[in-house]
Amino acid sequence: MATVFAFVNFLVFCMTAQSAPRPEVIDLGYGLDDKTQFWPGTQRFNVTLELRVKNKSGIPWLAMNTFETSDHIGTHVDAPFHFNEKGWKIGEIPLHRFMVRGVLIDVSNKVKGNNDFVLEREDIKEWESQHGIIPDESIVLFRFGWSSRYYDNRTAYFGFGNSNSSIMNYPSLSKDAAKYIVECGNVFGVGVDTPSLDPGKVVSGEAHQTLLGAQIFGIENLNLENDALPATGFMLHVLPMKITHGTGAPCRVIAFLGHRVRRL
Numbered sequence: 001m002a003t004v005f006a007f008v009n010f011l012v013f014c015m016t017a018q019s020a021p022r023p024e025v026i027d028l029g030y031g032l033d034d035k036t037q038f039w040p041g042t043q044r045f046n047v048t049l050e051l052r053v054k055n056k057s058g059i060p061w062l063a064m065n066t067f068e069t070s071d072h073i074g075t076h077v078d079a080p081f082h083f084n085e086k087g088w089k090i091g092e093i094p095l096h097r098f099m100v101r102g103v104l105i106d107v108s109n110k111v112k113g114n115n116d117f118v119l120e121r122e123d124i125k126e127w128e129s130q131h132g133i134i135p136d137e138s139i140v141l142f143r144f145g146w147s148s149r150y151y152d153n154r155t156a157y158f159g160f161g162n163s164n165s166s167i168m169n170y171p172s173l174s175k176d177a178a179k180y181i182v183e184c185g186n187v188f189g190v191g192v193d194t195p196s197l198d199p200g201k202v203v204s205g206e207a208h209q210t211l212l213g214a215q216i217f218g219i220e221n222l223n224l225e226n227d228a229l230p231a232t233g234f235m236l237h238v239l240p241m242k243i244t245h246g247t248g249a250p251c252r253v254i255a256f257l258g259h260r261v262r263r264l
């Protein structure tokens with residue numbers, strides 16, 4: 001009898017396991033094409049259709065492309081080496097740092113489209129008072145509500161001045177906010193839905209220097225339009241193209257919702 005019960009329990013276990021919902025997957029990156037945002041003055045993403053052959057040598061169809069690009073293009077990882085001479089290049093960042101839990105600090109209701117907004121330490125502490133401290137070995141994402149401008153209007157996305165296009169203005173992190181992330185002790189990466197870890201008007205890259213100086217990688221031009229992404233309780237896979245000596249690399253960023261957050 002006990003054996004029968006054990007067997008029934010086993011069946012119930014199997015059925016439950018099978019009917020468990022598939023984790024929801026959210027793409028947090030943009031595609032690479034001729035609309036891809038590029039840093040002013042750097043090589044934009046440029047595809048040449050190299051080969052299009054129909055029905056030749058017994059091959060019905062054959063296609064190949066060539067592309068050239070800055071290593072900081074579209075949704076991309078900033079390797080520590082970008083601002084830290086002794087920092088990791090893309091190929092040197094330990095792989096496990098790209099597959100960890102994520103948290104989302106959403107300040108879009110404070111930004112309200114204001115190009116001058118700068119995120120401060122207090123904004124992070126306020127989030128922590130509601131959601132708990134930033135977990136160890138995590139990637140911290142910041143939503144400024146900037147993604148809606150990504151495809152629309154390059155002038156609006158970068159906040160270019162009307163008379164002088166070398167002046168930019170969009171929100172991001174203050175140096176002190178970056179310092180706070182470093183002080184957290186063991187954050188692996190920081191991502192933003194704007195062109196840079198530093199606000200557009202900060203030309204000395206203070207947040208970059210602070211974060212990358214501590215071997216914390218950056219993710220820029222994230223697509224954070226999807227409202228389904230919660231504040232906590234999701235996993236991230238950040239997969240930069242494995243450019244061995246890259247100072248940065250275009251990447252896929254994927255959030256996994258609805259399954260137990262665990263250490264990989």
Ligand SMILES: *[C@@H]1O[C@H](CO)[C@@H](O)[C@H](O)[C@H]1NC(C)=O
Pocket residue numbers: 046047048068
């Ligand atoms: C794109 O690449 C092609 C082929 O190398 C080149 O002729 C063209 O000028 C490039 N365009 C841009 C915008 O970089």
Ligand SMILES: *[C@@H]1O[C@H](CO)[C@@H](O)[C@H](O)[C@H]1NC(C)=O
Pocket residue numbers: 055
């Ligand atoms: C492909 O090429 C062969 C040889 O030239 C020809 O006989 C055949 O009709 C072609 N097929 C198509 C689908 O064009």
Ligand SMILES: *[C@@H]1O[C@H](CO)[C@@H](O)[C@H](O)[C@H]1NC(C)=O
Pocket residue numbers: 153155156
């Ligand atoms: C793009 O944004 C700028 C700055 O917000 C604005 O002045 C301009 O009219 C916009 N252009 C288009 C085509 O929407």
Ligand SMILES: *[C@@H]1O[C@H](CO)[C@@H](O)[C@H](O)[C@H]1NC(C)=O
Pocket residue numbers: 164166167
């Ligand atoms: C544009 O801004 C840059 C950086 O502040 C400055 O060096 C340059 O002189 C300005 N150009 C014009 C035409 O105002």
Ligand SMILES: [Zn+2]
Pocket residue numbers: 072076077078220248
């Ligand atoms: Zn970058």
